Amino acid sequence: MGRKRKSSKGPNPLKQMARQPRPPREPTPDLPKQTFVVDERAMNVVEIMFHRVDGRLPGEVKWTDILHLMRTMGYVSTKREGSQWRFESTTEENLPPVTFHDMHGQPVPLRRLWENGRYLRSHFGWDVDSFVLAT
Numbered sequence: 695m696g697r698k699r700k701s702s703k704g705p706n707p708l709k710q711m712a713r714q715p716r717p718p719r720e721p722t723p724d725l726p727k728q729t730f731v732v733d734e735r736a737m738n739v740v741e742i743m744f745h746r747v748d749g750r751l752p753g754e755v756k757w758t759d760i761l762h763l764m765r766t767m768g769y770v771s772t773k774r775e776g777s778q779w780r781f782e783s784t785t786e787e788n789l790p791p792v793t794f795h796d797m798h799g800q801p802v803p804l805r806r807l808w809e810n811g812r813y814l815r816s817h818f819g820w821d822v823d824s825f826v827l828a829t
Contacts, residue, residue: 728787728818730825736763737827742804743811744822754801760794760810790818 732740739759742752761771761779768785769792777796783789794810797803814820 728789728820728824730767731828732763732766732825733828735759736766737825739763739807740822740825743807744815745808745811746822752804754803755807756801757796757799760796760802764792792818 736759739755740763741747742755764771764781768783768787768789769781770784772780772782774780774793777798779794779796781792781794783791792814795806797806
């Protein structure tokens with residue numbers, strides 16, 4: 695006896711949607727260009743996060759270094775549910791809040807740092823040039 699054939703109810707709309715190209719992301723509204731003065735420890739995180747390592751082999755970063763970077767930028771951190779951390783601005787510029795996920799005490803992998811960098815670039819317009827090393 696042969697196998698029973700599945701009846702087709704027509705094309706799957708989810709598959710059709712997956713084949714369609716995504717519309718371009720809405721551009722970030724023009725925010726004033728911000729510059730953050732950071733120390734060497736924070737700048738190391740920024741350079742890795744935004745892919746500017748100048749021949750160095752980038753690696754993982756300690757979660758405490760990310761906390762330090764955000765504090766240097768004028769954010770205060772609040773541990774939320776699970777691995778979620780919310781950073782809220784304490785500066786006069788009233789910077790938008792940022793949410794990152796820690797790695798439960800483990801170093802933050804390079805891929806996660808790059809994802810965080812893309813998020814900051816697309817949502818706030820920040821890049822490596824938004825940070826200046828303190829003298």
